[in-house]
Amino acid sequence: MAARSRDVVAKPNPRNGRCRLISGNWKMNLNHLEAISLVQKLHYSLRDSDYQFTEISVHPPFTALRSIQLLLETDRIPISLGAQNCYFEGSGAYTGEVSASMLSKLGVKYVIVGHSERRDIFGESDEDVAMKANAVLGLQMTPIVCVGESLSQRERFETEGVIQSQVDAVVAAMSSELCEQLVFAYEPKWAIGSGVPAEPADAVVGANAVRSAIAKHHGEDVSSKVRIQYGGSVNSANAKEFLDQGEIDGLLVGGASLTAEAFTAVIQA
Numbered sequence: 001m002a003a004r005s006r007d008v009v010a011k012p013n014p015r016n017g018r019c020r021l022i023s024g025n026w027k028m029n030l031n032h033l034e035a036i037s038l039v040q041k042l043h044y045s046l047r048d049s050d051y052q053f054t055e056i057s058v059h060p061p062f063t064a065l066r067s068i069q070l071l072l073e074t075d076r077i078p079i080s081l082g083a084q085n086c087y088f089e090g091s092g093a094y095t096g097e098v099s100a101s102m103l104s105k106l107g108v109k110y111v112i113v114g115h116s117e118r119r120d121i122f123g124e125s126d127e128d129v130a131m132k133a134n135a136v137l138g139l140q141m142t143p144i145v146c147v148g149e150s151l152s153q154r155e156r157f158e159t160e161g162v163i164q165s166q167v168d169a170v171v172a173a174m175s176s177e178l179c180e181q182l183v184f185a186y187e188p189k190w191a192i193g194s195g196v197p198a199e200p201a202d203a204v205v206g207a208n209a210v211r212s213a214i215a216k217h218h219g220e221d222v223s224s225k226v227r228i229q230y231g232g233s234v235n236s237a238n239a240k241e242f243l244d245q246g247e248i249d250g251l252l253v254g255g256a257s258l259t260a261e262a263f264t265a266v267i268q269a
């Protein structure tokens with residue numbers, strides 16, 4: 001079926017020229033057999049038209065990447081393969097780590113870097129996140145750079161300052177040519193896994209803070225090309241509200257990407 005070949009490329013949003021990206025971050029869930037089953041079900045429940053204006057990526061744990069790569073290629077499924085993390089060094093004595101080049105060899109297109117769980121549980125700094133983003137770009141893959149404030153920072157009205165310094169750390173020393181390829185995900189920490197999403201207006205404030213921080217270093221033209229997702233308690237009931245905001249170019253979905261039914265409902269919302 002031609003329309004479902006891997007050659008399907010989602011068309012950009014005519015309002016702003018940016019192509020929507022809806023990504024499923026599975027976190028530490030699903031073994032490789034469960035992962036295969038989920039992608040097969042997702043493929044059967046999505047319609048050809050679902051791929052036309054939205055690129056879809058799935059981000060399984062490392063152990064399922066090879067299985068999902070083979071499934072997507074063999075069945076010519078136009079879903080992009082993503083990873084959840086990588087290390088910034090190319091190779092060496094870094095027990096337990098996975099390099100960007102290893103991911104690139106698996107056909108990975110998007111790599112999430114700086115997820116708040118990586119920052120908070122595993123102590124990743126802004127500098128680590130910047131080095132990871134550069135390592136990913138260096139292998140012709142696209143980083144999805146996560147930024148977002150904690151509840152206490154929000155209560156102290158520090159949201160925009162926090163986002164700006166997280167963005168600064170990644171883009172300040174980067175060429176504009178590389179910067180415009182980035183995807184950012186604004187994920188307020190208090191909205192992740194809480195069942196309490198941000199208000200769409202708050203998500204726009206976050207997205208605008210990302211865009212203005214980029215513009216400060218690289219100008220409006222570059223910042224207008226960068227895609228910005230919203231993430232945090234996204235489900236089929238609220239997905240459309242976020243996507244209706246012109247500044248939001250997609251979604252980074254956790255819990256609601258773990259079943260084909262729920263993720264299809266978000267994509268079709």
Ligand code: 13P
Binds near residue numbers: 194254
């Ligand atoms: P939830 O959608 O489960 O809130 O997770 C969001 C997230 O962290 C995606 O990266």
